[in-house]
Each structure stands twice: as C-alpha cells, then as structure tokens.
Amino acid sequence: MDKELMQERRGFLKQFGATLGAAGLGAAGVGTAHAAAKPKGNIPNKPVKVGHITFLTGAAELLGGPGQRGHVLAMEEINAQGGLLGKRKIETIFADEAAGTDANVKELRRMKLSERIDLFTGVISSGNTPALGPVAEELRVLTLFNDGCTDFLFDKAVPNPKYAFRVTNIQSADGVTAAIGAATHWPKVRRIASLQPDYSYGRNVFEHFSLALGKLLPGIEVVSESWPKLGTTDFTSHITKILSNNPDLLITGVWGGDYVAFYKQALRYGLFDKMKVATTLAFGGYPHAIGKDHPEGVLAGVHANYHFLYPSAERWPINKGFVERYHSRWKEYPSFEADGAYVALYLYKQAVEKANQLVGGWPEDEAIIAMLEGASIDSPAGYLHIRADNHQGYKDAVTGLSKNLPGYDFPVWDPASIVSIPIRSITAPPDWPKPGKGHNESTAAADWIKKTWPAAQA
Amino acid sequence: MEIVAIQVLNSLFYAAVLFLIAAGLSLIFGVMGIVNMAHGSFYALGAYVTAWSVAAAAGVFPATALFIFLPLGAIAVAVIGLAIEPTLLRRFYRRPEEYQLLVTFGLLLVLEDSIRLVWGGTPRTASGLVDSLGLLQIGGLPYPVYNLAMIGVGMVAALALWAFVYRTKFGVLLRATAQDRRMAAALGIDVGRIYSLAFGLGCFMAGLAGAIVVPSQAAVLGMGVEVLVVSFVVVVIGGLGSLEGALVGALIVSALRTVTIQFWEEIELAALYLIAAIVLLIRPTGMFGKKS
Numbered sequence: 001m002d003k004e005l006m007q008e009r010r011g012f013l014k015q016f017g018a019t020l021g022a023a024g025l026g027a028a029g030v031g032t033a034h035a036a037a038k039p040k041g042n043i044p045n046k047p048v049k050v051g052h053i054t055f056l057t058g059a060a061e062l063l064g065g066p067g068q069r070g071h072v073l074a075m076e077e078i079n080a081q082g083g084l085l086g087k088r089k090i091e092t093i094f095a096d097e098a099a100g101t102d103a104n105v106k107e108l109r110r111m112k113l114s115e116r117i118d119l120f121t122g123v124i125s126s127g128n129t130p131a132l133g134p135v136a137e138e139l140r141v142l143t144l145f146n147d148g149c150t151d152f153l154f155d156k157a158v159p160n161p162k163y164a165f166r167v168t169n170i171q172s173a174d175g176v177t178a179a180i181g182a183a184t185h186w187p188k189v190r191r192i193a194s195l196q197p198d199y200s201y202g203r204n205v206f207e208h209f210s211l212a213l214g215k216l217l218p219g220i221e222v223v224s225e226s227w228p229k230l231g232t233t234d235f236t237s238h239i240t241k242i243l244s245n246n247p248d249l250l251i252t253g254v255w256g257g258d259y260v261a262f263y264k265q266a267l268r269y270g271l272f273d274k275m276k277v278a279t280t281l282a283f284g285g286y287p288h289a290i291g292k293d294h295p296e297g298v299l300a301g302v303h304a305n306y307h308f309l310y311p312s313a314e315r316w317p318i319n320k321g322f323v324e325r326y327h328s329r330w331k332e333y334p335s336f337e338a339d340g341a342y343v344a345l346y347l348y349k350q351a352v353e354k355a356n357q358l359v360g361g362w363p364e365d366e367a368i369i370a371m372l373e374g375a376s377i378d379s380p381a382g383y384l385h386i387r388a389d390n391h392q393g394y395k396d397a398v399t400g401l402s403k404n405l406p407g408y409d410f411p412v413w414d415p416a417s418i419v420s421i422p423i424r425s426i427t428a429p430p431d432w433p434k435p436g437k438g439h440n441e442s443t444a445a446a447d448w449i450k451k452t453w454p455a456a457q458a
Numbered sequence: 459m460e461i462v463a464i465q466v467l468n469s470l471f472y473a474a475v476l477f478l479i480a481a482g483l484s485l486i487f488g489v490m491g492i493v494n495m496a497h498g499s500f501y502a503l504g505a506y507v508t509a510w511s512v513a514a515a516a517g518v519f520p521a522t523a524l525f526i527f528l529p530l531g532a533i534a535v536a537v538i539g540l541a542i543e544p545t546l547l548r549r550f551y552r553r554p555e556e557y558q559l560l561v562t563f564g565l566l567l568v569l570e571d572s573i574r575l576v577w578g579g580t581p582r583t584a585s586g587l588v589d590s591l592g593l594l595q596i597g598g599l600p601y602p603v604y605n606l607a608m609i610g611v612g613m614v615a616a617l618a619l620w621a622f623v624y625r626t627k628f629g630v631l632l633r634a635t636a637q638d639r640r641m642a643a644a645l646g647i648d649v650g651r652i653y654s655l656a657f658g659l660g661c662f663m664a665g666l667a668g669a670i671v672v673p674s675q676a677a678v679l680g681m682g683v684e685v686l687v688v689s690f691v692v693v694v695i696g697g698l699g700s701l702e703g704a705l706v707g708a709l710i711v712s713a714l715r716t717v718t719i720q721f722w723e724e725i726e727l728a729a730l731y732l733i734a735a736i737v738l739l740i741r742p743t744g745m746f747g748k749k750s
Contacts (some may be wrong), residue, residue, distance in 0.1 A: 057571065059680040061579035198727065225723055231684040233675045234475075236468040236605075237719040243599065244461040244720070257678025260581040264676060268588055270600040289580050 012184050012216065018421040020184065037353070041360030043087040050075075051111035052122040053104055053132075054341075056096040059231060062256040062285035063124050063337050064097060067146060069330050070338030071121065074345035077325070084352050085362070090345070093117070097124055101131045108132055112139045119144065121344050124337065126150035126171060126200050130157035133164045142365050144348060146340035149174075149303070150200060151443035154390040155434045163365070165372055165386060167347065167393040168340045169304050169423065171201070172445035174253075174280045174397075175208030176426045177304040181399040181419045182249060182278040183216040185299065189276060190217070193224035193247035195238055195262075197254055202227065204442070205253035205280050211446060212426075215453040223247050228254070233261040239269045247275050255281035256289075263294055272298070282402070283307055287333045288410045296403045300413065304397035305336035306381035309412055310420075322380035334380075343379040347386070350377055389430045394423040460597025465716050471605045471674075473712035474612025478667035479685060480692040480704040481619060482660035488699035489636045489656040492547065493555075495562040498686030499569035500539065500661050504531035504668030505677040506573055509582035512673070521590035528587065528669050535665025536658045543657040544650070570682065579679055587673035608670045615666065616705055623701065632656060636699075694734045697747025706745060 013020055052071055055064025075090045083089035093115055095107045104123075111117045120136060120143040123129050129148030136143040137158055145153075145166040158164055182189065192210065196202030206225075214220045224245035226238040235254075239262075242250060250271070254262050259282055266272060272295040280301035282290065287308065313320035322342065326334040334342075351371035355363035363371075373388035384395045398420050400413030428448035433439060441447040483497045508531030512524050519526075546565070550558050591603040623629040635642040635652045643649045667685075668677070692711050696703025711730060718726045725732075737744060 057574055057679065058683075059678055061574065061679055062581075065579050226719065227723055227726065229727055231680055233671070233678065233681055233684070234472055236471065237465060237716045240461060240464045240468055240599075241720045241723075257581045257676060257680070260583065261675040261678065264583060264585050264588075265674060268585075268593065268600065268602045268674070286580060291583065291585075293585065 012180065012187070013419075016180060016421050016425040018180065018184075018419055018425070020419055021416045037357055039085040039087070039353075039356050041356070041362075043085045043356075043362055045083075045087045045089075047089045047091045048084055048119065049115060049117045050090055050092040050345075051095070051108065051115065051117040051120045052092050052341075053095045053097050053107060053120075053128075054122040054337075055098050055124050056094065058098040059257045060098065060124060062289055063147070063335070064122075066286055066332075066335040066338035067122060067124065067341040068094065070326070070334060070341035071146075071345060073326055073329050073338075074342045076329075078345065078349055084349055085356055088362070097122070097128060101128050104128050105131055105135055108135055108141070109139065112141045117141065119348055121348075122146055122341065123148040126152075126204075129153045129166070133158040133161070136164045137162060140365070142348075142368060144344040146344045147303075147337060150204065151445060152200075154392050155444055156436070159434060161391040162369065165391040165393070167344045167384065167386075168336070169395060169397055170392055170427060170445070171204050172208045172443045173423065173426050174301065174304045175205040175210075176212040176445070176449070177397040177399050177419075177421060178205070178251060178278045178280050178299060178301055179209045179212035179216060180421055180426070181299045181301075182251070182276070183213060184419050185401065185417065186249065186276045187217060189248040190219050191221055191223045191245075191247040191249070193226075193242045193245055193250045193275070194222060195226045195228070195235075195242065195250060195252040195254060197230040197232075197258065198227040199230055202230075202253045206251070207442060208446060208449070209251050209278075209280075211449055212453070214456070215449065216456055218456040220456075228258075230258070232258055235262045235265050236269065239266050239271055243269065243271060243274060249276045249278060251278045251280075253280045255284050259285075260289060260291075263290075267293065267295060280304070283411075283413075284336060286335055287408075287412070290410050292404055292409065292411065294402060294411045296401070296411070296414075298402045299399055300402040300411070301399050302336045304399065305395070306339040307336070307398065307400065307413055308333045308339075308380075309415070310398055310400070310418055311382055312415070316380075316382065318378055319380040336381075339380050343377065343381075343384060346379075347372065347375065347377050347384075351375060387430060394427065396423055397421045397426060460599050463596050464599060464601055465720060467601060467605065467609065469712045469716040470609045470612075472715065473708045474609050474615075475667045475671055476685075476689060476692050476712055477612060477705055477708035478615060478663045478670075479689045480696065480708055481616070481701055482663035482667075483689055484693055484696070484699050484701060484704045485619075485663075486657055486660040487693075488701075489632060490547075490551070490653055492551075492558050492562065493698075494660070495559060495686070496565035496569055497660070497664055498682035498684070498689065499566045499573075500535045500664035500682070501668040501671075501685055502573060502677065502682030503538070503569060504535045504665030505672040505681065506577050506582060506668075507531040507534045507665070508669040509584045509672045509677045510577065512584040512587065513582070516586060521586055524584075524587055524590070528673075529666070531669035531672070532662050532666035535668070536662035539661025540654055540658040543654045547657065548650070548653070566682070566686075570679070574679055577677075582672070582677040584673040602674065605674060608674070611666075611670055615663065619663075619701060628655075688730070691730050691734045694744060695737045697741075697744025699748065700744070700746035703744055703746035 143164045149171040278299035282300040354371040355367035401417035402411045403414035428444040439447045511527045588604040593600040692707035696707025
C-alpha cells in the first residue's frame with residue numbers, strides 16, 4: 001500500500017471516528033451471565049407466548065432460517081434457566097413470512113386475538129414491517145422486529161411508535177456503510193456501476209450509497225445502472241452491460257441465492273478482474289452459502305450489522321460464547337439475522353427483569369416498554385442501543401473485505417480490513433425532521449447527509 | 459463489438475433454457491390440455507438433482523467425467539413425471555380446468571417444500587463443470603465455453619424434439635391424440651400411455667433446463683416459481699401448445715430482455731409484459747397458437 005493511500009484512509013476513518021482492523025470495542029466484554037437480581041413479587045408460571053414470523057421457505061429462507069434458529073437458541077437458553085423471571089417459560093408460534101404481506105397481517109391478528117401472544121418478533125422483509133407496524137400498534141401487541149429495516153417504518157408508517165421496536169440497524173446505514181468501506185479501501189475509484197434488486201431495498205442502497213460516496217470522494221460518476229428483478233439467477237446480460245461501461249467500482253445489494261448465482265457468473269466473465277466490487281449483503285445469509293471460489297478483496301456487506309468473527313473473541317467474549325453455543329446447537333455459524341433474533345428475545349428479558357425490580361410481579365406492557373425505551377444491551381455484535389424517540393436499534397455498523405482463512409470452508413472477513421463505524425456518524429440525530437416535515441427526501445438520513453456532510457475536495 | 463457478440467451469446471443461452479421449459483409446458487398443454495403450474499418446480503428439481511449428484515461424484519471422478527451426471531437431473535424428473543401422471547393427474551382430466559390448475563398448483567407447493575426438506579436452504583452449485591471446459595477469449599473478454607456448449611444442447615434438443623414429433627410414428631400418435639382424444643382412443647391408440655409419455659417428456663425437458671443452468675448459476679429455493687412466470691410470457695407470445703411458438707417466443711423474450719438490460723434498464727421487466735399484452739391484443743392465441 002502506498003503512503004498517499006494510507007494517509008487518505010486515515011483521513012476518512014478520523015472523520016467518522018471509525019476504526020480499521022481488529023480493534024474496535026474499547027472495553028473487554030462483561031460476559032453473558034449477569035447475576036440476575038431475585039424477582040420481586042408473585043410471578044405466575046403461565047408460559048409467555050411469543051409469535052415469530054420469518055421466511056421459512058423460498059429464496060429468503062437464507063435469511064429467515066438463521067433468524068428462526070437464533071430465536072430458538074435464546075428461547076432454549078432462557079427456558080433452561082427456568083424461564084422469564086425464573087417462572088414463565090417461553091413458547092413460540094412460528095409462521096412463514098413467504099405467505100405474503102396480507103397473510104402476514106392476518107397472521108399477526110390471529111396470533112394476538114386467538115393465540116393471545118404476549119410478544120411479537122421476527123420479520124425480515126422491508127415490505128412487511130411497514131404493514132405490520134401499524135397493526136401491532138392497533139392491536140397493542142409489544143413487537144420487536146428483528147429486521148425489515150426500512151427507514152420508512154419509523155419515518156412514515158409509524159412515526160410515533162409505542163408498541164413497535166426494531167433491533168437491527170436502519171436501512172440507510174447499509175448503503176452509507178458500503179460507501180465508507182469502499183472509500184476507505186479504494187479512495188481512487190470514480191466511475192461507479194450499480195446492480196440492485198428492483199424493489200425498495202435496492203433503491204435505498206443505491207440512493208444512500210451514491211449520496212454518501214459523492215460526499216466522500218470527488219468526481220464520482222454513475223456510469224451504469226442495472227435493476228434485475230428480485231429472484232433473478234441469470235445475470236450474464238447485466239454483467240456484460242456493466243463491463244461495457246468500464247466502471248472502477250460496482251456496488252450491489254443483490255443478496256441470498258441471487259448473489260451466489262451472480263458471483264459465479266461474474267467470476268467466469270472476468271468482472272472481478274476489471275473492477276472493485278462492494279456489496280451490502282454478500283455475507284448476509286448463512287456464512288456457508290458462499291463458496292471458497294468467491295473472490296477475495298470484495299467488500300462483503302452484512303447489512304451493516306454483524307459478522308460472527310467480529311468483534312473478535314479476545315476483545316468481546318460475549319460474541320465468542322454466542323458463536324460457540326450457536327454452532328454447537330445448529331452445526332453452522334450465525335448470521336446477522338441470527339444475532340438480531342437472539343438479541344431481541346434477550347432485550348425483552350432484560351426489560352422484563354428491570355420492570356419487575358421496579359414494580360414487582362409480572363410487569364404490564366407499559367412498564368416493559370418504559371424499560372425498552374433507551375435500553376442498552378451487550379449483544380454479540382457489540383453495544384446495542386434502543387433510541388427512545390423512534391424505538392429504533394442502533395449499533396456500530398461494520399463491513400470488511402472477503403478472504404479465505406484456514407479453519408473455515410467458506411470465505412470470511414480479512415481481520416485487518418474490517419471497518420467499524422460509530423452509528424451516530426452515519427444516521428440522522430434524534431431531532432432531525434422526518435420526510436414530509438420540511439423536506440421531501442426519501443429518508444431523514446438522506447436529508448441529513450445532503451445538508452450536513454461536507455463535500456469531497458479534489 | 460465484443461460486447462455485442464457476448465450479449466448475443468448471453469441472449470441465446472437464456473433462450474435455450476427458456477425454450478426447453480416452454481416447449482415442455484406447451485407439449486403437455488397441447489397433448490393433455492393441462493396447464494402445468496408445477497412445471498417450474500420440475501425445472502428446479504432437475505437443477506437440484508444435478509447439483510447434488512455432481513457434488514457427490516466430484517471427489518471420485520475427474521472433472522470432465524462429471525458431465526455424465528449432467529443429464530441425471532433430467533432423467534430423475536422424467537421418472538417422477540411418469541409416476542405422477544397416472545397416479546395423480548389422470549383423475550382430473552374429466553373435471554373442469556380449475557381443478558387441474560389447483561392440483562398442479564398444489565403439486566408446485568409440495569415440490570417446493572420437498573426440495574427444501576431434502577436439500578435445505580443453502581444454494582447448490584456445480585461450477586466445476588463450467589471451469590473444466592475453460593474460457594474462450596472474445597476480443598479480450600472471457601466467455602465460458604460451457605455456455606457455448608449449452609447453447610448447442612438447446613439447439614440439438616429443439617431439433618430432436620421437432621424430429622420426434624413430426625418424423626416418428628410415436629409423434630403421429632401424439633399429434634393424433636392431441637387433435638382428438640376420443641377418436642384416437644376409438645382407433646385403438648393407448649391414450650393413457652401417450653399421456654404418460656407426453657408428460658414424462660415435458661418433465662424431462664424442464665429437468666434438462668434445470669440441469670444445464672445449475673453449473674453456470676446456482677440451484678436456489680424459489681427458482682422454479684421465478685422461471686414459471688417468464689415461461690408463461692414465452693408461451694403467451696408464441697402460443698400455448700405450439701413447439702414453434704415456444705422457440706420463437708423464447709428467442710423474442712430473451713432478445714428483448716438483453717436489449718432492454720443493455721440500453722433501457724428501467725423497462726427490463728415492463729417490456730416483457732408489454733409485448734405479451736400486445737401479442738394478446740392482436741392475436742389472442744399467440745403467434746403460432748391454433749384458433750379454437
């Protein structure tokens with residue numbers, strides 16, 4: 001690496017308070033086994049019923065499967081300790097998100113009205129949370145979404161949430177994280193090509209990536225756009241089109257089985273030799289879904305949330321313990337969805353325990369909500385904070401370059417390449433106006449970036 | 459220039475796959491009068507069987523010998539098709555069309571879930587086959603020889619199917635049954651057997667499409683439903699029940715897709731449905747469809 005490049009990198013990272021490499025979390029982890037205070041008052045031993053909707057079939061099972069397994073692991077661990085507050089075991093009803101938005105809404109109603117669930121969790125698709133959020137509010141069912149991370153949910157669909165919360169990072173952070181990762185590792189790129197699935201997620205990634213990269217690097221030019229349908233597996237025409245426009249960098253939000261099909265074809269068409277490639281979800285499914293033939297040095301996104309090798313075992317034992325338990329239970333490594341679903345249940349447990357200490361007995365939903373608002377939890381991914389104003393989870397955003405390391409039969413992140421960005425550096429602050437309130441950007445984040453980020457200097 | 463050449467090849471490869479699927483769909487409809495909603499899932503099944511058998515044999519056989527496992531997906535699907543027709547579909551021929559749609563749609567759901575049950579959600583690949591044939595250089599850009607070979611397979615399949623239907627005795631029986639099932643039965647043709655074989659042949663072609671796709675792409679959950687929609691566009695344009703229609707429809711759809719991707723990305727999806735709508739307005743039975 002030449003000296004000039006090194007200096008440019010340091011500049012970027014300083015600007016955001018971001019770190020490169022295996023550093024990151026300052027403190028050593030506190031371990032999972034908090035000595036829980038003895039529950040106060042009379043706790044019934046009736047089970048707590050939880051509803052969980054996630055993708056159990058179809059292409060998105062690649063995301064939903066680990067989510068379900070993360071949820072089950074947390075449930076089993078909590079139940080093995082006697083249940084919530086030592087008394088109430090967790091019983092979960094699962095339903096398939098692939099049934100479609102309307103069916104999901106009906107299922108949530110059924111879960112609340114006929115199964116009498118105490119808590120609703122799960123949901124992967126950004127198309128579903130904006131439909132389910134208002135219903136959760138209407139039914140007054142405490143809800144911890146573990147994904148479906150569109151900014152639209154708390155910007156517009158449920159601008160003043162009471163019952164609905166979400167644990168994974170907000171969607172706009174995904175494109176911005178990829179932009180910072182790309183600018184950090186490849187400050188010389190100028191000509192950008194984009195390949196995005198043609199739905200809200202792909203649009204969001206492209207918009208926030210190009211907006212952020214345009215502020216970070218001078219003279220950015222988008223030379224090629226491709227919008228394949230979600231579920232496409234023949235990418236050859238898109239790849240040839242991208243090659244015909246000679247970009248320096250390709251940004252893609254293509255994910256799951258689509259991404260596997262894409263990289264196999266791109267590899268044989270020589271795409272990775274001709275340009276840098278940044279992704280938002282290459283490592284988003286099960287880790288072992290990607291083969292060893294995947295090229296090294298690709299910015300392999302995890303939805304800006306979590307990869308199981310980071311934070312590293314020495315610095316953050318909570319992650320080490322989680323990965324070990326998950327692996328021994330499921331014989332595979334966890335994904336960001338596994339982390340999200342796992343943490344959602346522990347977040348609930350923490351809030352119930354805190355509320356119990358204050359009010360005694362089994363706390364009312366209002367008391368649990370009060371404990372969730374502004375809550376912080378030591379999660380496998382690091383510190384997770386739930387903002388009180390919008391019920392949105394925030395944790396440091398991460399991405400890294402793919403590399404084949406011994407010990408894993410799939411590619412992982414090169415530890416030296418991991419970029420970790422404090423989430424406050426890339427998301428709009430609490431009082432920033434939402435879309436429609438003084439600006440008409442698609443998200444509060446887009447407006448905030450446009451107005452406050454300094455332009456790149458040539 | 460090399461971009462144009464490669465885009466033409468990309469388009470032909472996609473057309474070959476679409477043709478195999480749409481021709482099977484058309485054959486089954488033409489002979490049996492059934493719109494097979496599960497056809498895409500047979501394609502997916504072919505892809506999974508091939509990926510699984512190639513992976514299982516990868517350590518034992520040298521890379522080029524793995525090609526003998528490629529048709530396994532097609533054969534397995536044909537066998538399943540031959541079993542399904544007499545046991546399941548035969549009971550519905552006398553009933554109204556919506557029953558046939560429902561039963562094949564049910565079959566689609568069962569097949570999709572069975573695939574997940576057997577092979578799980580992890581994408582399956584067989585890219586070793588692509589690598590074993592190496593790369594061709596077209597004006598400095600690499601192009602996999604495998605894709606070229608599979609375009610050839612598509613052409614051979616189209617010719618073989620044409621010869622089979624129009625130049626063999628079985629083809630005569632097939633066409634006779636398609637035109638008038640009762641008359642064919644009265645003339646002593648074993649209609650039940652013709653139906654089984656037609657369905658098996660249609661399934662074989664769907665399985666073959668899956669088998670040739672999987673080395674260059676991947677077998678993923680939901681791929682069957684995805685391709686079913688595009689195949690319907692192909693047969694709507696070409697005319698359901700017509701093999702020539704399937705060929706022309708596949709070529710039109712893939713060429714249109716490639717052109718819009720290269721020059722007018724925003725309308726990639728819209729263009730397909732737009733042209734299908736135009737064909738339906740001008741010729742409701744499709745370009746080669748028979749007037750009923």
